[in-house]
Amino acid sequence: MDMQQYLDIFLDESQEHLQSINDFILKLEEDTSNLEYVHEIFRSAHTLKGMAATMGYDDIASLTHKMENVLDLIRNEELVTNTEIIDTLFIAIDALEDMVESVRNGGDGKKDVSEHVKKLEAIEKGESVPELAAAVAVNKEEDTGNYFQASDLDEFQLTVVQQAKEQGMVPYDLKVTFESGCILKGARAFMVFEVLENLGEVIRTSPTVEEIEEGSFDSGFTLLFLTDQEQDELIEAVKKVSEVEAVEAHIIQTDKEVPDNQKAAEEKAAEDATGTKEEKSDSKKVTEVPVRKSDSNTKAPKKNDMAQNNEKKTASKNIRVNLDKIDNLLNLFEEVVIDRSRLEVLVSSIDNGDLRETVEHLSRVSSDMQSLILAMRMVPIEQVFNRFPRMIRQLSKDLNKKIALEIKGAETEVDRTVIDEIGDPLVHLIRNSCDHGIESPEKRLANNKPEEGKLTLRAYHSGNHVFVEIEDDGAGINREKVSEKAIENHIITPQEAKELTDDQIAALIMSSGFSTADTISDVSGRGVGLDVVKNKIEALGGKISVTTTPGQGSIFSIQLPLTLSIITTMLVHIRKETFAIPLTSILETIILPKDKIMCAQGADVIDYRGQIIPVLSLGKVLKVPNYDTEADRYSTVIIKKGEKLLGLIVDELIGQQEVVLKSLGNYLGEVFAVSGATILGDGEVALIIDPNALID
Structure with a gap:
C-alpha cells in the first residue's frame, strides 16, 4: 500500500483529534466529575493511536497508548483526575503535536518519548510524577552502561519486538563502546547507525538518538x-567501524510479557466497541471499583450511543477537499465568466428573444456558482480561536494571574488564506493583554475589581470585512508611561504628546521597538511584537486600532477583508489599459489642477489638506510606451500606507468593482508595483497595483 497518498488525511485528522483532546482536557479540568469529557478524550486518543500505527509513526502510537491507559482508569472511576494528571496529559499532547508537526515538515515523526511514557506509567501505578521525573534524570545518567531488558520497554515496543520475533528476527541489546581517544564520537556513531540500517531496525537507544x-x-x-543476523556476524559488522573498541550483544527475552499485555489491550478495545465489560482482576490495583454494566434488554439507546450516532450523521455530510482543487476550480470558472461575457456581447447583436433569455439565465446561474465556489474557501475562525484556551491556561500560571477567556463569534467564516496568516498576530495581542493589561489578583482586589480578569475574543462580519477584537478588563494603557517612552524614543515630540488623544497615544505602542515593560520575560518586554502585528495585518490588506479606558481595559480591533482572493478595487485607465487599485489603500479621489503640482528636492509634490505629499504618474511609473499626456486637470487617487500618503495620477477613474486576485505565476515572477492580475467581466486582463511598493 502506498502510504504517501494517505499522509494529508493523517495530518488533517491528527490535528483535529489533538485539538479535540486539548479542548476536552480543559473542560475536564473545570469539571473533573464529568466522564463524558473523558470518553471524548479517549476516543480521539484511540483513533490517533490507530492512525499513527498504520502510518508507521511508532513514537506517536506509543505515547498515545500510554495516555489511553491513564484515561481508561479515569473513565472506569479507578483514578481521580487532579492537576498533576492534567499537566502530564498536556505535556504529552505537546510532544504529540511536535511529532505531528515534524511529519508535516517532511520529518519522520520520531521523538524520545520515554520520559513522558514513564510519567504516564507512574500515574497508572499511583506514583508521584515529580518524584518520577527526578528518578528519570538519575537513571538517564546511569543507564549507559546497563543492558536493555523487557521491563524497560513499554507495551507498544514489546508488541513490535514480539511481532518481529514471529517473523524470524531476533531482538538484541547491543552495546557499542568507543576507544578512549575517540574525538569525533558523533561521526563514529553515525557510521555505526549506517551499518546497522543495512542489517535490521533500531527500536530504542540510550541515550537518545539526538544526544548520540x-x-x-x-x-x-x-x-x-532487531535483526535476522547471527550474533557473531552482527558484532563483527559493527567492529569494522573505526575507533570502536568493543561490541556486546545479548538476546532480550520477551515471550512472557507480550501476550498478556497485548491481550489486555485487545480486551479494552473490544470493551470500547461493545460498551460491555467482563469482570477482571489486576494485581497492580489496590482497590476494586464496581463497573456499571449496560442493560442489553433495554430498548432506549444510551446517551453516549445517541451522541455517536448524531456525530456519524453529521460527519457523513462533509468531505475533505484539497484547497488547491478549489483554486483550480475557481480558475476554470473564470474561463466560464469570459465566455459568458462574450455571449452577452454577441446576443446583443442578434434579435432572438429565446437566446437572450437563455444567456441572461446563464449569467444569473454562473454568478451564483461563483459565489458558491468562493464560499467553499471560507472556514470558521474557530480553527484559530481553538488554540487560545490552552494558551490562556498556561499564561495564567506563568504570570500568577487569574484569567478567564470568553470566545464569541467563533463560527464567523473567513477565507482559508486569512486563517493561515492571522494566528501569530493574535498570539502576540493576547499575550500582551494578559501581561500588560490584566492586573494581578492583589491589584484587582485593591481596586474593587473581581480577582479574576476577563479576556474576550470575538469575531463578526461587517460589510465585506471581518472584525476580530481582543478585549480585556484590565488597567488600560497608561497614557503618561507611553508618552514618556514615545518621547524618549523620538517617536513624538513633547508638544505632540499633549495634543494627541488617549487612543492616539495608545496606538503608539505599535511603533517599532516600543515596550513599556519594566522587566524582560518570556511573555513580553523585548520591544518586539506589536509593530510586527501591525505590519502583518496591513500586509493582509487590513488595519488595527486600539481604544483604551484607564482602569477599565483596552480593545484591540483588527479589520480584515473577508477573503484575500476577492478584493474591492477602483478601476482606472492609463491610455487604453485598465488597472485596479485596492480600495483598502485608497483614502479618496480628487481632481488635481496642473498648477497645484509643485517641485521639492527634484520630486513632484502637492499640498493635500495642509500636508505636503509626493505625487506620481502611474503611467510613468509603469513605463507605458509613449506616455506623455499633458492636461490642465488630472484624475488623482490618494493612496496610503500607514501614516504615509501619495497622490497617484491616472488618465480616468472608472469605478469600484470586486475582482478575483490572481498570481502572475512563476513565468512573470515579481513585477514592480504589481501584486497580481484579474479578469474583468468583458474578458480583459487588468493588473492589480500594489500601493505599498509605491510609497517609501
Whole structure:
C-alpha cells in the first residue's frame, strides 16, 4: 500500500483529534466529575493511536497508548483526575503535536518519548510524577552502561519486538563502546547507525538518538536492535567501524510479557466497541471499583450511543477537499465568466428573444456558482480561536494571574488564506493583554475589581470585512508611561504628546521597538511584537486600532477583508489599459489642477489638506510606451500606507468593482508595483497595483 497518498488525511485528522483532546482536557479540568469529557478524550486518543500505527509513526502510537491507559482508569472511576494528571496529559499532547508537526515538515515523526511514557506509567501505578521525573534524570545518567531488558520497554515496543520475533528476527541489546581517544564520537556513531540500517531496525537507544548524533555520551551507547543476523556476524559488522573498541550483544527475552499485555489491550478495545465489560482482576490495583454494566434488554439507546450516532450523521455530510482543487476550480470558472461575457456581447447583436433569455439565465446561474465556489474557501475562525484556551491556561500560571477567556463569534467564516496568516498576530495581542493589561489578583482586589480578569475574543462580519477584537478588563494603557517612552524614543515630540488623544497615544505602542515593560520575560518586554502585528495585518490588506479606558481595559480591533482572493478595487485607465487599485489603500479621489503640482528636492509634490505629499504618474511609473499626456486637470487617487500618503495620477477613474486576485505565476515572477492580475467581466486582463511598493 502506498502510504504517501494517505499522509494529508493523517495530518488533517491528527490535528483535529489533538485539538479535540486539548479542548476536552480543559473542560475536564473545570469539571473533573464529568466522564463524558473523558470518553471524548479517549476516543480521539484511540483513533490517533490507530492512525499513527498504520502510518508507521511508532513514537506517536506509543505515547498515545500510554495516555489511553491513564484515561481508561479515569473513565472506569479507578483514578481521580487532579492537576498533576492534567499537566502530564498536556505535556504529552505537546510532544504529540511536535511529532505531528515534524511529519508535516517532511520529518519522520520520531521523538524520545520515554520520559513522558514513564510519567504516564507512574500515574497508572499511583506514583508521584515529580518524584518520577527526578528518578528519570538519575537513571538517564546511569543507564549507559546497563543492558536493555523487557521491563524497560513499554507495551507498544514489546508488541513490535514480539511481532518481529514471529517473523524470524531476533531482538538484541547491543552495546557499542568507543576507544578512549575517540574525538569525533558523533561521526563514529553515525557510521555505526549506517551499518546497522543495512542489517535490521533500531527500536530504542540510550541515550537518545539526538544526544548520540551530537556525541553527548561518555564512552558508548546502547541499542535495542532487531535483526535476522547471527550474533557473531552482527558484532563483527559493527567492529569494522573505526575507533570502536568493543561490541556486546545479548538476546532480550520477551515471550512472557507480550501476550498478556497485548491481550489486555485487545480486551479494552473490544470493551470500547461493545460498551460491555467482563469482570477482571489486576494485581497492580489496590482497590476494586464496581463497573456499571449496560442493560442489553433495554430498548432506549444510551446517551453516549445517541451522541455517536448524531456525530456519524453529521460527519457523513462533509468531505475533505484539497484547497488547491478549489483554486483550480475557481480558475476554470473564470474561463466560464469570459465566455459568458462574450455571449452577452454577441446576443446583443442578434434579435432572438429565446437566446437572450437563455444567456441572461446563464449569467444569473454562473454568478451564483461563483459565489458558491468562493464560499467553499471560507472556514470558521474557530480553527484559530481553538488554540487560545490552552494558551490562556498556561499564561495564567506563568504570570500568577487569574484569567478567564470568553470566545464569541467563533463560527464567523473567513477565507482559508486569512486563517493561515492571522494566528501569530493574535498570539502576540493576547499575550500582551494578559501581561500588560490584566492586573494581578492583589491589584484587582485593591481596586474593587473581581480577582479574576476577563479576556474576550470575538469575531463578526461587517460589510465585506471581518472584525476580530481582543478585549480585556484590565488597567488600560497608561497614557503618561507611553508618552514618556514615545518621547524618549523620538517617536513624538513633547508638544505632540499633549495634543494627541488617549487612543492616539495608545496606538503608539505599535511603533517599532516600543515596550513599556519594566522587566524582560518570556511573555513580553523585548520591544518586539506589536509593530510586527501591525505590519502583518496591513500586509493582509487590513488595519488595527486600539481604544483604551484607564482602569477599565483596552480593545484591540483588527479589520480584515473577508477573503484575500476577492478584493474591492477602483478601476482606472492609463491610455487604453485598465488597472485596479485596492480600495483598502485608497483614502479618496480628487481632481488635481496642473498648477497645484509643485517641485521639492527634484520630486513632484502637492499640498493635500495642509500636508505636503509626493505625487506620481502611474503611467510613468509603469513605463507605458509613449506616455506623455499633458492636461490642465488630472484624475488623482490618494493612496496610503500607514501614516504615509501619495497622490497617484491616472488618465480616468472608472469605478469600484470586486475582482478575483490572481498570481502572475512563476513565468512573470515579481513585477514592480504589481501584486497580481484579474479578469474583468468583458474578458480583459487588468493588473492589480500594489500601493505599498509605491510609497517609501
